[in-house]
Amino acid sequence: MTQPPPPPPNQPPGPPQGGFGAPQDPPPGGFGAPTPPPEQPGYGYPQQPPTQPQYGYPQPPTLGAPPGPQGPGGPQYGYPQPPTQPMGAPPGQPQQPYGYPTQPQYPQAPAPAGGGKKLSAQMQIVIAAVVAVALIVGGGIWYANSGGGEENPNAKGGSGSTQGQGGDKGNGLGGNGKEKVPANTQSKLSFQLPKPKVTDLTDVTGSWITDKAFVKTGVNSIVAYDLDKGTPLWTLPLAGQVCGSSRHVTADHKVPILFEATKRVAPKFYQPCTEVGVVDLTSGKLVWSTSVTGGSAGDQKARFSEITLSGTTVAAGGSDGGAAFDLANGNPRWKPSVDGNSCYDMGYGGGEGIVAARKCGSYDAGYVMIQNLDPMTGRPISQYKMPAGVKYASVVSTKPLVVAADVGDTAGDGSGISDFFSIDEKTGKLKAKIAASADRFGASCRSTKVEACSKVLVGNNRLYLPTEEHEGSTGEYGDETNEIVSFDLADGKTTSDKADAGDRYTLVPLRMDGGNLIAYKVPPYDKGGQVVSIDGGTMKATVLMENPSDKSVRDAEDSFSEDYSEILYGNGRMFISALMVSKPRESSSTALKEYLALGFSTN
Incomplete structure (x- = not known):
C-alpha cells in the first residue's frame, strides 16, 4: 500500500474530514473540484453483477492484527501528484524478498539402530519416496500456500502465466467470463489523445467504453472518441468542470456525473461541486441535471464529492450530506439531512445495492456506521457500527458487502487500509475482519x-488483493514482481489462490469478468504492458493483449503510472487515461510527451 502525495494546491478549506483522520479534501469532489481522483483500474467499464472476492498471501489463517510490521509503500492511487518514475521504469532501489516461507527441510533417511550397516542406496530411495509422499499428503496446505513447484510449460499466457494452485480442476470457481482470447494477442497503438491545455491543475477523472466509443472527461466537457481511430464522435459541453462520476454504468450506457455550475476562473480556479446529472454515453446528451438544498448547506446548494448508481437510483454524498435521485428524471428520492446525533451520509457504494458510510458525532468523538439502504427510500435495511478508531470507511463491494478502513490510523502509508470487513448485508453482522498490513498488500482507498x-476486487466470495512488489527469482536489479492472492469472505482465512506476475512484471487487478479476474501487467522498462485474464478456479493467467515493445510506444505507455491512471479493457481494446492534467512542463529535450489517453487494440 502506498503513501499519498499532498493534495492539489487549489483546494479551498473544508470541514475537518480526512484520510482516516487527516483533514478532508474540499467538499466538492468525486471527479472534480480538484479532488484527488479515486479510481480504480477498470473504472467505468459496464460491470456484471459482482460475485465477490478475497485475498491472502501465505500466512496463518487467523484474523485480527496485521501479521507483520507496517512498512512504507509507494504513491497512493488516485492522488494528483505526478509519479516519481514512469510506469515500468527500473525502480530506484530493489526491495527485499516479499516473505515467502522458507523451504521445508526433508528428513534424512534414518540410519539402522545400533549403528550397524548403512542402508543400501535402493532402500534409501524407497524411504525417501515414502517420506516425500507423507509430506505431500500431510503438508499439501504448505505447498499450496507457498506456490512451490514448477511453472506449467503448457500454460497459455506467455511471461509470468502460471498454472493455478488448484491444479487443472481448480477450486470449482471462476469461468463465465465474456472476454475471449483474440486471434492475435499482439496489440497496436490505435491512437494518442493530446493533453488539453489548462492553466491550473484540473481533474479529468472519468472514462468509459461503449460498443462504439471510448468516452473521456475533458475540460468543461465530456468527449466520445472512435474506438480505433480516436477521432471525436461527439462533445458534450457543460456549465463547469466535471467533479465526480460513477464507476457504474447502466446497460444502455447512461452514467451519473457531478459538475460545477460555472467555469473556473483565476485566481482560485475552484467552483463548488453542486450539479447532479445523467449523461447518455451513446447520444452524448445530458438527460437531466439538478441540484438540491439541505443538510449542513441549509438553504444553499448542497455540495457533493462523489456519485454512484444502483439500479434506478443515483446517489451522491459529501460533507453536506447525501441525496438520491430517480435515474429516469432526476426527481429526489431523499435529500441531505443531519439528525440529532450529527449523523450524515458521507457517501455511498453502488452496484448491486446502495450502502452508505454514515458519519456520526463530533470530529474528536465520532464513529462511522455502515448502512445497507432501501434504494427507493434510503431507510436502513441493516447496519454495522465500525470499530473505535475508524474515522472514515470505503465500500469495496455492496453485495457481498465488503468495507475497507484504516483502524486507528495504523496503516501508516496513506493507503486508507489496515483491515477489510466482510459484513452480512442482510443482518449487519460481521462475518470476518481481514488484516491487510501495508507492507504486504498493494490495495489503496481514498x-x-x-x-x-483501487487494486482490489471482490468475486467468487473472495477478496482479491495484489501483494506489494518484492524481489524476483533472479535477485537482480529491476527484477521486482508480485502476486494476486485471496481471502475467503465467509471466515476471513487465506486461500491457496495465487497468480504470479512473473519476473520483472507486476499485476494490477482491474475488474471481475464473471468468475475471472482481468488484470494489467505493468511491464519492465524494455517491454510493453499486458492484459491477462486470470481464471478464478485455477488462478491460471491467459494473455489477452501484449502491447508493442518498440521504444516510441513504450515511452507513451510509460508516461502513465498505474497509480495515477484509469485503465479499461474490453473486447480486445485497452485504454489508459489520465486522472489529472496540469500546466505544461517547462520545455526539456528529455521530457516525456504527455497524453490525455492512449488506445491499444488487437482488432
Missing part, C-alpha cells in the same frame, strides 16, 4: 471517499 478503492 479514505475521504466512500467508493474510491
Whole structure:
C-alpha cells in the first residue's frame, strides 16, 4: 500500500474530514473540484453483477492484527501528484524478498539402530519416496500456500502465466467470463489523445467504453472518441468542470456525473461541486441535471464529492450530506439531512445495492456506521457500527458487502487500509475482519471517499488483493514482481489462490469478468504492458493483449503510472487515461510527451 502525495494546491478549506483522520479534501469532489481522483483500474467499464472476492498471501489463517510490521509503500492511487518514475521504469532501489516461507527441510533417511550397516542406496530411495509422499499428503496446505513447484510449460499466457494452485480442476470457481482470447494477442497503438491545455491543475477523472466509443472527461466537457481511430464522435459541453462520476454504468450506457455550475476562473480556479446529472454515453446528451438544498448547506446548494448508481437510483454524498435521485428524471428520492446525533451520509457504494458510510458525532468523538439502504427510500435495511478508531470507511463491494478502513490510523502509508470487513448485508453482522498490513498488500482507498478503492476486487466470495512488489527469482536489479492472492469472505482465512506476475512484471487487478479476474501487467522498462485474464478456479493467467515493445510506444505507455491512471479493457481494446492534467512542463529535450489517453487494440 502506498503513501499519498499532498493534495492539489487549489483546494479551498473544508470541514475537518480526512484520510482516516487527516483533514478532508474540499467538499466538492468525486471527479472534480480538484479532488484527488479515486479510481480504480477498470473504472467505468459496464460491470456484471459482482460475485465477490478475497485475498491472502501465505500466512496463518487467523484474523485480527496485521501479521507483520507496517512498512512504507509507494504513491497512493488516485492522488494528483505526478509519479516519481514512469510506469515500468527500473525502480530506484530493489526491495527485499516479499516473505515467502522458507523451504521445508526433508528428513534424512534414518540410519539402522545400533549403528550397524548403512542402508543400501535402493532402500534409501524407497524411504525417501515414502517420506516425500507423507509430506505431500500431510503438508499439501504448505505447498499450496507457498506456490512451490514448477511453472506449467503448457500454460497459455506467455511471461509470468502460471498454472493455478488448484491444479487443472481448480477450486470449482471462476469461468463465465465474456472476454475471449483474440486471434492475435499482439496489440497496436490505435491512437494518442493530446493533453488539453489548462492553466491550473484540473481533474479529468472519468472514462468509459461503449460498443462504439471510448468516452473521456475533458475540460468543461465530456468527449466520445472512435474506438480505433480516436477521432471525436461527439462533445458534450457543460456549465463547469466535471467533479465526480460513477464507476457504474447502466446497460444502455447512461452514467451519473457531478459538475460545477460555472467555469473556473483565476485566481482560485475552484467552483463548488453542486450539479447532479445523467449523461447518455451513446447520444452524448445530458438527460437531466439538478441540484438540491439541505443538510449542513441549509438553504444553499448542497455540495457533493462523489456519485454512484444502483439500479434506478443515483446517489451522491459529501460533507453536506447525501441525496438520491430517480435515474429516469432526476426527481429526489431523499435529500441531505443531519439528525440529532450529527449523523450524515458521507457517501455511498453502488452496484448491486446502495450502502452508505454514515458519519456520526463530533470530529474528536465520532464513529462511522455502515448502512445497507432501501434504494427507493434510503431507510436502513441493516447496519454495522465500525470499530473505535475508524474515522472514515470505503465500500469495496455492496453485495457481498465488503468495507475497507484504516483502524486507528495504523496503516501508516496513506493507503486508507489496515483491515477489510466482510459484513452480512442482510443482518449487519460481521462475518470476518481481514488484516491487510501495508507492507504486504498493494490495495489503496481514498479514505475521504466512500467508493474510491483501487487494486482490489471482490468475486467468487473472495477478496482479491495484489501483494506489494518484492524481489524476483533472479535477485537482480529491476527484477521486482508480485502476486494476486485471496481471502475467503465467509471466515476471513487465506486461500491457496495465487497468480504470479512473473519476473520483472507486476499485476494490477482491474475488474471481475464473471468468475475471472482481468488484470494489467505493468511491464519492465524494455517491454510493453499486458492484459491477462486470470481464471478464478485455477488462478491460471491467459494473455489477452501484449502491447508493442518498440521504444516510441513504450515511452507513451510509460508516461502513465498505474497509480495515477484509469485503465479499461474490453473486447480486445485497452485504454489508459489520465486522472489529472496540469500546466505544461517547462520545455526539456528529455521530457516525456504527455497524453490525455492512449488506445491499444488487437482488432
